[in-house]
Structure formats: C-alpha cells, structure tokens
Amino acid sequence: MDEEGVPLDEATTDGRRLKGERRKRELIDATLRVVARDGVAGVSHRSVAREAGQPFTSASYYFSSIQELLRAALTGCMDTDAARMQALAEATDDGADGLRELAELLARVVRESGPLLAEYELYLLAAKDTSLRGATSRWMAAVADFAARYTTDPTRVQVFVGAIDGLLLQGLLTDDPPTPDDFERMLRVLLPERSITEPS
Known part of the structure; x- marks a missing residue:
C-alpha cells in the first residue's frame, strides 16, 4: 500500500x-x-x-547515520576495485599480460585522482573502525589472488599487496604521477615471472 x-x-x-x-x-x-x-x-x-x-x-x-553512509561509500568503492582486480586475475589465466593491464589501470586511477583520494580517506577510517574492514579485506584478498597467479611464494604475495597500496598512495603525492610504463617496470620487479608450473 x-x-x-x-x-x-x-x-x-x-x-x-x-x-x-x-x-x-x-x-x-x-x-x-x-x-x-x-x-x-x-x-x-x-x-x-x-x-x-x-x-x-x-x-x-x-x-x-553518517557512519552508515561512510560504510556504504567504502564498501561500494572497495567492492568495485576488488571486482576489477579479480577480472584482471582471471584474464591473466587466459593468457593475457595481466601486469601490463594492471599497470595501465594503476596509471589511470592515479591520473583521475579524486576517487582515489576519497578511497584512501575512507581506507584510513577503516583502520580506526573494525566494522569497516570487511570491504578493505576483500580488496586486499583480490590483489593477493592476482599475485598468486604469478607466484606461490606467500611472502612475495604479501609484499605485492602492500606495494600496490603504497604505489597508489605515492602517486597521489606527486605532480608527476607514474606512467603505465613506470608502473609496469615496478610491477615486473615485484612479480618478475609467472613461476607457477602447471600440474603434470
């Protein structure tokens, strides 16, 4: 009614x-x-x-409440980012050069800095409010899954997850953000080769 x-x-x-x-x-x-x-x-x-x-x-x-609004905003952008990263990981399994595609994505995100700046503001909020960490955990899990397509070394995966956030944050702090080529060189240092062997 x-x-x-x-x-x-x-x-x-x-x-x-x-x-x-x-x-x-x-x-x-x-x-x-x-x-x-x-x-x-x-x-x-x-x-x-x-x-x-x-x-x-x-x-x-x-x-x-404002908290509910901020939670919805953080969840929305983190879930979008996680889905985008998951799609890159799946494309990598199909033979695509995932590192190049990721480099182009990172360069674009840093160049269009407004949404990224908002995400990091909300990201820091999650450090204080544990109820917000579900969304950030899904993002980090998606980045880890991408790295796991290249290496079975858990330490390298962990370093890669931290490096992605660091590279994006660093990109916000410069007037000359990295280009896709710059990002690609850094990504290939972090994940130098697809070292996973197919089961016989």
Whole structure:
C-alpha cells in the first residue's frame, strides 16, 4: 500500500525500488566526491544531499547515520576495485599480460585522482573502525589472488599487496604521477615471472 493506503501493484513496487536504489547510488557517489574535496569531516546528510542534487531528507531517509553512509561509500568503492582486480586475475589465466593491464589501470586511477583520494580517506577510517574492514579485506584478498597467479611464494604475495597500496598512495603525492610504463617496470620487479608450473 502507498502512503494513502492504496494497494500498489508489483510493477509500481519494482519501479519505486529501482528509484530508491538509484537515489542511494547517487548519494554514495556524492559522498565520495565530498570526501575527495572536503575530507571525511565534510560529510553530513546535508552536504551529501546537496552534492547529489537531492532533498536534505533524502540522505537521512536512506542512511540513518553518517557512519552508515561512510560504510556504504567504502564498501561500494572497495567492492568495485576488488571486482576489477579479480577480472584482471582471471584474464591473466587466459593468457593475457595481466601486469601490463594492471599497470595501465594503476596509471589511470592515479591520473583521475579524486576517487582515489576519497578511497584512501575512507581506507584510513577503516583502520580506526573494525566494522569497516570487511570491504578493505576483500580488496586486499583480490590483489593477493592476482599475485598468486604469478607466484606461490606467500611472502612475495604479501609484499605485492602492500606495494600496490603504497604505489597508489605515492602517486597521489606527486605532480608527476607514474606512467603505465613506470608502473609496469615496478610491477615486473615485484612479480618478475609467472613461476607457477602447471600440474603434470
């Protein structure tokens, strides 16, 4: 039933659900833009709703607290990054040069620094709030899975996971970020060869 007690048909219900999901997505995207511009401290229901071009009540309706909004933003971007990394890993198994593709991806992400800056702001938030670490753990697991396509050495995998975050963060701190060729040279030092042998 709607607000006036009139029954809603299935199509109307689905339409409203889709509209609600779209508004939530817009609010999450707006949160990332606010974080990139003003830091986590700049996030409020009002600032996010204004950035999304939605009424103030919309942000508080879909996200009852700022913590819930930040959690949704962090989860969204980390899951997107993890899925992208997983796709690269799977392509590598099909014979593609995953290190080159990863180098091009890293260069693009650093060049378009706004979203990356927001992610690291939220990433640091997860260091203080353990409830946020599920999303960051999925990202790190995806990077580890990519490395595991090249080496069975667990220490090398661990170093690779840490290096990716470090290289991205370092890219934010320079006016001359690494190019795809730069990233590729560094990646091939970290994972010099595909040392995994096929079972006989």
